[in-house]
Amino acid sequence: MLGVAGEAGEGKFVAMIYCPVFECCVTLPAMTRFLLVFWSLTGVALATPITGITTDNPASNASRADSPANLTSLSVGAVTWQAGQLVAISDVSSSTSGGLYTATTLIPPEPSTRTIAELFTDLDITSGKANSVNMNMIFDTPLDNSNGAVPDFAIFEIATTVQSDSWSVEAIVGGNAASPIFGGSIYTFNQSSGVGFGDTGHQVRVARNSTEFLDQDIYGVAIDFGLLGITSETVIGVRVQTSGGDPNLVVGLQSIPEPTALSLLIVGGSVLVSASRRFSRFARC
Ligand SMILES: [Ca+2]
Ligand SMILES: [Ca+2]
Ligand SMILES: [Ca+2]
Numbered sequence: 611m612l613g614v615a616g617e618a619g620e621g622k623f624v625a626m627i628y629c630p631v632f633e634c635c636v637t638l639p640a641m642t643r644f645l646l647v648f649w650s651l652t653g654v655a656l657a658t659p660i661t662g663i664t665t666d667n668p669a670s671n672a673s674r675a676d677s678p679a680n681l682t683s684l685s686v687g688a689v690t691w692q693a694g695q696l697v698a699i700s701d702v703s704s705s706t707s708g709g710l711y712t713a714t715t716l717i718p719p720e721p722s723t724r725t726i727a728e729l730f731t732d733l734d735i736t737s738g739k740a741n742s743v744n745m746n747m748i749f750d751t752p753l754d755n756s757n758g759a760v761p762d763f764a765i766f767e768i769a770t771t772v773q774s775d776s777w778s779v780e781a782i783v784g785g786n787a788a789s790p791i792f793g794g795s796i797y798t799f800n801q802s803s804g805v806g807f808g809d810t811g812h813q814v815r816v817a818r819n820s821t822e823f824l825d826q827d828i829y830g831v832a833i834d835f836g837l838l839g840i841t842s843e844t845v846i847g848v849r850v851q852t853s854g855g856d857p858n859l860v861v862g863l864q865s866i867p868e869p870t871a872l873s874l875l876i877v878g879g880s881v882l883v884s885a886s887r888r889f890s891r892f893a894r895c
Pocket of ligand 1: 730733
């Protein structure tokens with residue numbers, strides 16, 4: 611199902627992927643809308659690549675060294691969470707000491723007063739932690755899964771081309787970041803299991819040392835609490851665990867009422883079916 615990835619800009623994606631259902635290439639947003647409708651109707655779900663974001667600092671594809679960019683909206687198919695619906699992390703703890711980085715600097719070796727909490731309690735997609743093992747994060751406001759299959763939180767990370775690390779996530783339903791109480795089950799996903807991360811159009815240039823730099827793109831994926839076995843519980847945070855992944859932002863997505871979200875998804879799906887019929891006449895691949 612996953613195919614060719616195209617270049618992305620701020621809020622605009624032209625990636626084309628092969629859809630075996632329609633036997634043609636469709637845009638990534640169209641495919642995501644189809645998947646969301648399919649999941650809503652069948653209960654079969656996967657994590658979902660984000661399809662667009664906006665930030666307070668537009669992406670500059672000509673430069674690999676973006677300035678800090680705080681998330682101001684996030685879209686998955688036809689569903690968009692605006693700034694007031696994005697829930698930041700208020701507390702974070704980590705089991706490892708992997709390198710912290712900001713938009714242009716790896717910390718260390720640069721002397722810095724920045725802490726892991728500072729890099730994860732804002733909405734900046736250009737700062738994070740390289741080679742994490744696991745991190746416990748508490749949302750500023752508790753969330754729930756009253757929106758059904760609509761995603762409830764998103765993870766952003768850096769990678770050279772496409773995200774290829776393995777990720778596991780688990781809901782925190784009590785306690786705090788240092789001593790969490792987990793609920794539901796662990797959900798594991800990666801590129802080989804069919805879950806890709808969507809390209810944000812932003813980049814970072816991470817310093818490995820004083821003379822060596824690593825250019826990375828920033829990607830995002832949205833996840834439904836149902837994948838974590840959460841139905842009626844209140845979720846106060848999440849544990850994010852990776853095999854060498856590099857998270858730079860975890861953000862909660864306030865619940866958009868299911869009827870509204872579902873109608874948006876169905877409209878999106880209807881548009882997709884209509885468009886795919888027209889498209890398939892001349893765009894088979
Ligand atoms: Ca960050
Ligand atoms: Ca949900
Ligand atoms: Ca990575």
